[in-house]
Amino acid sequence: MNAISILTAILTLTAGIGVFLMACHLMSSHLESAGSKRLKQLFARVGGSKWTGVGIGTLGTAAIQSSGAVTVMVIGFVNVGIMSLTQAATVIYGANIGTTVTAQLVALGMLGGNGISTTLLFSALAGVGAFILMFAKRESWKHTGGILTGFGTLFVGLGMMSNAMDDFAALDSVKQFLASIKNPLLIVFLGALLTAVIQSSSVLTSIAITMVVAGLLSLNQGIYLTMGSNIGSCVVAILAGMTSGTNAKRTALIHLFFNVMGVVLFLLVALVLRLASNGLWSFGSVFEHLFPHAPQIQLAMFHTVFNVCTTLVALPLTEKLVQVVCRLVSDKEEAPRDTRPHLHFLDDTMLRTPALAVKQLKAEIEHMASLAMENFRRSINIVTTMDFGETEQFANAEKELNYLNGELLRYVVLLSDNRLSKSDLKFLNASVRSISDLERIGDYAENIVEYAESLKAQSASFSKKAVEEIHTMESHINALYDEIALAYHDHDERALERAHDIEEEIDDLTRLMERNHIQRLIEGSCTPQVGAEYLSLAKNAERIADHLINVGNTIRE
Numbered sequence: 001m002n003a004i005s006i007l008t009a010i011l012t013l014t015a016g017i018g019v020f021l022m023a024c025h026l027m028s029s030h031l032e033s034a035g036s037k038r039l040k041q042l043f044a045r046v047g048g049s050k051w052t053g054v055g056i057g058t059l060g061t062a063a064i065q066s067s068g069a070v071t072v073m074v075i076g077f078v079n080v081g082i083m084s085l086t087q088a089a090t091v092i093y094g095a096n097i098g099t100t101v102t103a104q105l106v107a108l109g110m111l112g113g114n115g116i117s118t119t120l121l122f123s124a125l126a127g128v129g130a131f132i133l134m135f136a137k138r139e140s141w142k143h144t145g146g147i148l149t150g151f152g153t154l155f156v157g158l159g160m161m162s163n164a165m166d167d168f169a170a171l172d173s174v175k176q177f178l179a180s181i182k183n184p185l186l187i188v189f190l191g192a193l194l195t196a197v198i199q200s201s202s203v204l205t206s207i208a209i210t211m212v213v214a215g216l217l218s219l220n221q222g223i224y225l226t227m228g229s230n231i232g233s234c235v236v237a238i239l240a241g242m243t244s245g246t247n248a249k250r251t252a253l254i255h256l257f258f259n260v261m262g263v264v265l266f267l268l269v270a271l272v273l274r275l276a277s278n279g280l281w282s283f284g285s286v287f288e289h290l291f292p293h294a295p296q297i298q299l300a301m302f303h304t305v306f307n308v309c310t311t312l313v314a315l316p317l318t319e320k321l322v323q324v325v326c327r328l329v330s331d332k333e334e335a336p337r338d339t340r341p342h343l344h345f346l347d348d349t350m351l352r353t354p355a356l357a358v359k360q361l362k363a364e365i366e367h368m369a370s371l372a373m374e375n376f377r378r379s380i381n382i383v384t385t386m387d388f389g390e391t392e393q394f395a396n397a398e399k400e401l402n403y404l405n406g407e408l409l410r411y412v413v414l415l416s417d418n419r420l421s422k423s424d425l426k427f428l429n430a431s432v433r434s435i436s437d438l439e440r441i442g443d444y445a446e447n448i449v450e451y452a453e454s455l456k457a458q459s460a461s462f463s464k465k466a467v468e469e470i471h472t473m474e475s476h477i478n479a480l481y482d483e484i485a486l487a488y489h490d491h492d493e494r495a496l497e498r499a500h501d502i503e504e505e506i507d508d509l510t511r512l513m514e515r516n517h518i519q520r521l522i523e524g525s526c527t528p529q530v531g532a533e534y535l536s537l538a539k540n541a542e543r544i545a546d547h548l549i550n551v552g553n554t555i556r557e
Helices: 003-034 036-043 050-064 067-079 085-098 100-109 118-135 139-169 172-179 184-198 201-214 219-232 234-242 246-276 283-290 295-328 331-339 348-352 354-385 391-416 422-457 464-490 493-523 528-556
Strands: none
Touching (some): 003 139, 003 201, 050 067, 050 085, 067 085, 067 246, 067 348, 085 246, 085 295, 100 139, 139 172, 139 201, 184 201, 184 246, 201 219, 201 295, 234 246, 246 283, 348 391, 354 422, 354 464, 354 528, 391 422, 422 528, 464 493, 464 528, 493 528
């Protein structure tokens, strides 16, 4: 081969890696969008069972074809406190098993004898999917087209990488150089380093498979390279964890320790196997015996066995692993987070899994609603008792409401840039209005506190009858909120209908309060100055009810 042929092989390999990576991203995004509802339901079932966590991690990764995305998402869940470290560890175990699906698909695609290869057949699906994407009208068909395009393009990239490996295999100097790298630790290190650079263990495993098939690497070298890729895959999680809270850092360390433990364990087994057989047996010879004449299947199956066995060993040690990382990463860093406004169910790492981020956005809006209502109740207590003891808590909650308003709107914009289902996009549009409605509830509560301060400045207060009416209004608004919260959380139309009935009662109550106020003015039991504050309070309470109804009405969209 001349210099031009070598350069062509290098460019072909680079192009193949690029196509493969883009194919993984395309397939992953469409798979996630198509199965967003099921994916949300799946991760909502993470409970106390370790096996459930492993199963969810496996299925979730197999579904969206990205262990990195699942791991980063889990780090986000732990960071905002909705998943424990033990739960996160089991999901990560499962994600490592789920990522082996890609290697199995690659191995399957490289089968084929004298007839048409499966790589070519699968590659043709890229064209089929592209036609569906261009002409389909229904969203479900577009997702199907995107999945097929991504799946087919994955094998286009694989074919390019395989051709490049065949070209390199024709170079004796390359083969001799690669054959000289025999130290397992060095090969594991190279695998980890290369995976850290390209940030995809699936790509490196696929490259290793093509190199073994082309004869550039022995099966044992491919096995150690694959083992190293598992360690290198932790880089994405570590980067996500290091920029987040204490528990997120711990989760990233769990991922690293899990993979390092698996590599150390298998290196020790390989050493014992070689010593016990006087060098006759190795992982390579074992899998060659189990799957003869199919090097691609041999390496893919080792990848699966490696992750399954590592999970079986790690599962009973999960609590110990959690204890270790908790000792290594202390709680000192976490204290400042609770002293300032922050998101409770979201962080930017969850943008890697937009469909699940939408689910968490809903939880964040529900939290914002409870915060706004809590401040409303504080404001009523302050204005009716003239006790300003909760003023500081009120101000802190109002500050957090303003923060959530800005942060959630920013998050909606970021989420809108991702590929989402139509229902999720509609929810995002409705969320913009819901967030603004809840922020306005906080503003009206702030107005009520200002009325209390005005009364205090006048050395005045509401009459006993007026206070009773205010508490009646408060109880109606609390009942309205309960129905709206139920309707919003469970998409309950009947609860929304009951909320509308309560809202009509609140309108009637507002008019009654106005009439009673006029009567008190006539009787002289109320001054015009105090009356002005009372009427403003009644109007503000009615508007709070209107904003709650607006939030509930979004379920009809």
